[in-house]
Amino acid sequence: xxxxxxxxxxxxxxxxxxxxxxxxxxxxxxxxxxxxxxxxxxxxxxxxxxxxxxxxxxxxxxxxxxxxxxxxxxxxxxxxxxxxxxxxxxxxxxxxxxxxxxxxxxxxxxxx
Amino acid sequence: xxxxxxxxxxxxxxxxxxxxxxxxxxxxxxxxxxxxxxxxxxxxxxxxxxxxxxxxxxxxxxxxxxxxxxxxxxxxxxxxxxxxxxxxxxxxxxxxxxxxxxxxxxxxxxxxxx
Numbered sequence: 001x002x003x004x005x006x007x008x009x010x011x012x013x014x015x016x017x018x019x020x021x022x023x024x025x026x027x028x029x030x031x032x033x034x035x036x037x038x039x040x041x042x043x044x045x046x047x048x049x050x051x052x053x054x055x056x057x058x059x060x061x062x063x064x065x066x067x068x069x070x071x072x073x074x075x076x077x078x079x080x081x082x083x084x085x086x087x088x089x090x091x092x093x094x095x096x097x098x099x100x101x102x103x104x105x106x107x108x109x110x111x112x
Numbered sequence: 113x114x115x116x117x118x119x120x121x122x123x124x125x126x127x128x129x130x131x132x133x134x135x136x137x138x139x140x141x142x143x144x145x146x147x148x149x150x151x152x153x154x155x156x157x158x159x160x161x162x163x164x165x166x167x168x169x170x171x172x173x174x175x176x177x178x179x180x181x182x183x184x185x186x187x188x189x190x191x192x193x194x195x196x197x198x199x200x201x202x203x204x205x206x207x208x209x210x211x212x213x214x215x216x217x218x219x220x221x222x223x224x225x226x
Contacts, residue, residue, distance in 0.1 A: 004154070006154075009152070041219060042219055043116070043202050043204070043216075043217025043218050043219050043220055044155075044202070044217050045216075045217065046214070046215065046216075089154060089155065091155075099157055099160075099168055099170075100145075100155075100157065100215075101157070102147075102154040102155040102156070102157075103154050104152050104153055104154040105154055
């Protein structure tokens with residue numbers, strides 16, 4: 001039972017355009033959501049997070065949107081740059097146990 | 113500060129053998145979590161150790177075990193290896209284990225079971 005789903009295994013976007021990565025979850029107890037970025041041969045690195053009390057969080061070129069009623073979150077990257085090419089993981093947590101549940105990841109390819 | 117280190121980086125074993133992986137967290141971090149990453153499955157949580165105690169455990173069989181030492185270094189052990197255990201094993205450290213935006217990952221150990 002996948003509680004966190006990233007339905008797009010890969011996404012290709014032109015440099016300079018907007019990249020939108022999506023994530024769906026099923027557990028209504030999740031109240032904290034994170035995005036991590038992973039380059040080949042490296043561990044994931046934290047990118048941005050959002051608490052369930054918010055519907056948007058912005059950090060530079062990265063914005064995460066949370067739609068609690070739809071149990072959906074998305075990561076927007078504007079403008080997309082070649083260095084953004086990586087695998088992006090969505091993860092969710094319920095503060096009751098702090099265990100992170102991860103999606104399968106979306107490979108983002110930024111085309112020059 | 114030095115980052116999270118994992119040894120070895122690559123390992124090849126045969127079915128039935130056992131393996132021990134090591135993780136050294138960032139200095140001062142007391143929480144170490146272990147994950148298994150397989151293609152298309154994301155990261156599956158194995159267990160978390162804090163101050164030498166297992167605080168959280170995922171849904172893996174008892175063949176997967178771990179421990180943490182007084183210096184916060186952690187090891188995980190997999191006994192009676194199966195082909196399906198082939199994966200990237202990642203460890204992550206944080207100060208207390210409750211601040212996920214401050215969780216730092218090592219580069220992983222790539223385990224191949226033949």
